[in-house]
Amino acid sequence: MAQTLRHAFAAPMDDLVLKAVASVDDDRHLLADDVRGSIAHVATLAAAGVVSSGQAANLTAGLERILAEGLELALEDEDVHMAVERRLEDLIGDDARLLHTARSRNDQVALDLRLFVDARQSDLRDALGELIEALEAKASEHRTVVMPGYTHVQRAQPILFAHALLAFRDQFERDVERLAIKFVSPLGAGALAGSAVGIDPAFTARTLGAAGAFANSIDAVSDRDFAAEFVFAATLASVHLSQLAETLVLWCTSEFGFVRLPDALTTGSSLMPQKKNPDCLELVRGRAGQSLGDLVALLTTLKGLPVGYNRDLQETKPPVIRVADTVRTSALVCALAIRELEIDAAAMHVAASDDGLFATDIVERLVASGVPFREAHERVASVVRTGRAFTSLTDDDWRAFDIAPECAGIFTPEASVASRTSPGGTSPQSVRTQLARPRRT
Secondary structure, three states, X not given: OOOOOOOOOOOOOXXXXXXXXXXXXXXXXXXXXXXXXXXXXXXXXXXXXXXXXXXXXXXXXXXXXXXHHXXXXXXXXXXXXXXXXXXXXXXXXXXXXXXXXXXXHHHHHHHHHHHHHHHHHHHHHHHHHHHHHHHHHHHHHOOOOEEEEEEOOEXXXXXXXXXXXXXXXXXXXXXXXXXXXXXXXXXXXXXXXXXXXXXXXXXXXXXXXXXXXXXXHHHHHHOOHHHHHHHHHHHHHHHHHHHHHHHHHHHHOOOOXXXXXXXXXXXXXXXXXXXXXXXXXXXXXXXXXXXXXXHHHHHHHHHOOOOOOOHHHHHHHHHHHHHHHHHHHHHXXXXXXXXXXXXXXXXXXXXXXXXXHHHHHHHHHHHXXXXXXXXXXXXXXXXXXXXXXXXXXXXXXXXXXXXXXXXHOOOOHHHHHHOOOOOOOOOHHHHHHHHHOOOOO
């Protein structure tokens, strides 16, 4: 089959060159998209009167059989397009030779990748939707649990555990919003100049359910912005997944002890019998680096291309395919981890009761009593500098720092979070509002 496109050549393609240029390994992922595009193209050819209704029916039946049965791609096919044509000719005979009328592999592969992205971004939205639902359910279940909030991985202020989970919910909702890349059909652009056969690319676009057809045939075959947008959106989601995974890994440690993963989600050690490792989350964290590398690879491929189709564009397929699978799997793993997570509310409460976390509460009470903020900050910092626990100070000690004892008050995590009533804050009322708001996506 490698000779199909070489009738103008005096020698067959060198085996090493064939192996170098073939894309069959990646194209296995595009088979269904290629056949779907071909079925739409047959309908376009029939509408233009290029093929008869009988020929169109024969072509469509053969393509639908390939779609149902699948197809093994051989190196000699070079790519999925030629493999489908080969198999179609085996199934229906000479009518298969009509299929490529008014079409090039250039607009065909652009369509295949667009169809792939359109389907995979939907799959990824669904996976992220599962994670969002899991975060919301866990937050609702434990909405009164208090824990330390962290900045710089240092204890900062008491917060609600639900508030932390909803922060991740908001990240993933933005990811879902970004995964809405418009599907525009490039079919009908030909190699780069369009077609003289009289087909209607808008008809093809409607048949495929696309948002529209291309405006410029050169751009249609060379545009991979949609691929870059998809890989970027998916990679940013993988960064957020990595942040969630890292947070859970930390919270699972003995040093934190806030949460536990069940045995079904952990792995053992080949040496240490006591170990239960959160490997699935560590791999989510690690694979974010792979996605980032794929994004850089794709953009680097695009940056040096002259106008028109270039074979370098073949190398935009692997990053899209890898990232689509990797990030979806990571999202599903995280959704499972959140659903099955066991919460140690008592350990969180003990950590949130560290009275150093109430320094800001004292500052804000002083401000409420009329002390300028910077001065209030300095007074409380003077207490902190002594290294003494707030709970060890007497009323006279507080007065010595020019802090009224009533401003110090009673230190509890519950009182601290209850005071954070500003919109979007960590108070129970605010968190209830966040939980109740409609999903943005």
